[in-house]
Amino acid sequence: MPSATPTATAQPETTPTALAPSPAPKTNTKKTVQPEASKKPSVPVQKNQGRVKLSQKKLTLSQLAVKYPDTFKLRGSAQEKKIALTFDDGPDTRFTPKVLDVLKANQVKATFFVLGSKASSYPDVIRRIVNEGHVIGNHSYSHANLPKLTVDKFQSQIINTESVLQGLIGYAPKLIRPPYGAxxxxxxxxxxxxxxxxxxxxxxxxxxKSLSSDQVLNNIMQQTKPGSIILQHSGGADSQDLSGTVQALGPLISKLKAAGYTFVTVPELLHVAKSK
Known part of the structure; x- marks a missing residue:
């Protein structure tokens, strides 16, 4: 799942298009008199419709990407036929090593957005990822749904993962991928x-979704363009079968190479450092 579940089992990581609107403030029905400065002015719907400042709204992911172009990336430049393969929700010992085997056989470097909890459990797999020339990104500690967290808990998800990875790979990843993209x-x-x-x-x-290799291959081939960042998974819930991902990877690389694409890591695609 676009990064499995809050513990690698929940809702899909399909990119949300909008965050749920905040409930309207309740009208104070008490008769106690408050100072004028503390009263919330009522907003007549007809007169003030459309006048709420954008900063007061919950922005969609695409709006956030537009508002914060230097901080929020969905793709690279369309001027070159370069693309980046990315793998979420690892590491594990079921599928991550198989993904690494295919990448090594095809001499392709990718970017792995890993969970701090799993990195701590499978440090040898993390070291293999780095030793074979791939880039590591921060995918939170426990696959939490970040917008539902308090500020402190959100920061802990990022910083705790960074601490684990710093000890294993020698750098603090600059790249963050929020679970579910949220x-x-x-x-x-x-x-x-x-x-x-x-x-x-x-x-x-x-x-x-535990798709077949043909389905995975078709989904990617139909959407890929110059500058694409491609989402796949190298780990997930015990109930998920990522065999289709592993089986599709070799043919996918061959087809995209034949179409003139070059595979690069995310930092190479975006021209940024891999570490802070």
Whole structure:
């Protein structure tokens, strides 16, 4: 799933198009008199419709990408036929090593957005990813749905994962991919203030649905364009079968190479550093 579940089992990581609107403020029905400054002015719907400031609204992911272009990325430049393969929700010992085997056989470097909890459990797989020339990104500690967290808990998801990875790979990843692609504006501002970079995707393989190799291959081939960031998974819930991802990977690389594409890591595609 676009990054499995809050513990790698929940809702799909399909890119949300909008965050749920905040409930309207309740009207104070008590008769106690409040100071004028503390009263919330009622807003007549007809007179003031459309006049609410954008900053007061919950922005969609695409709106956040437009508002924070230096912090929130969905794709690379369309001027060159370069693309980036990305793999979420690992590492594990079921599928991550198989994905690495295919990438090695085809001499392709990719970007792995890993969970802090799983990195701690499978440090040898993390070291293999790095030793074979791939890039590591931060995918939170426990696959939490970030917009539902308090500020402190959100920060802990990122910082705790960074601490685990720093000890294993020797650098603090600059790249963050929120589970499900979901993040709110306050969190984006925190990311910007702390010099991270949010990287979502514009090609979704939907492989978290345990699709066949043909389905995974077709989903990617139909959407890929120059500059694409392609979402796949190298780990997930115990109930998920990512065999289709592994089996599709070799043919996918061959087809895209034949179409003139070059595979690069996300930092290479976006011309950014891999570490903070």
């Amino acid at each position: 993040i709110n504006e306050e969190q984006v501002r925190w990311v910007a203030d702390h010099h991270y970079l949010i990287v979502n995707w514009n090609v979704d393989s939907l492989d978290w």
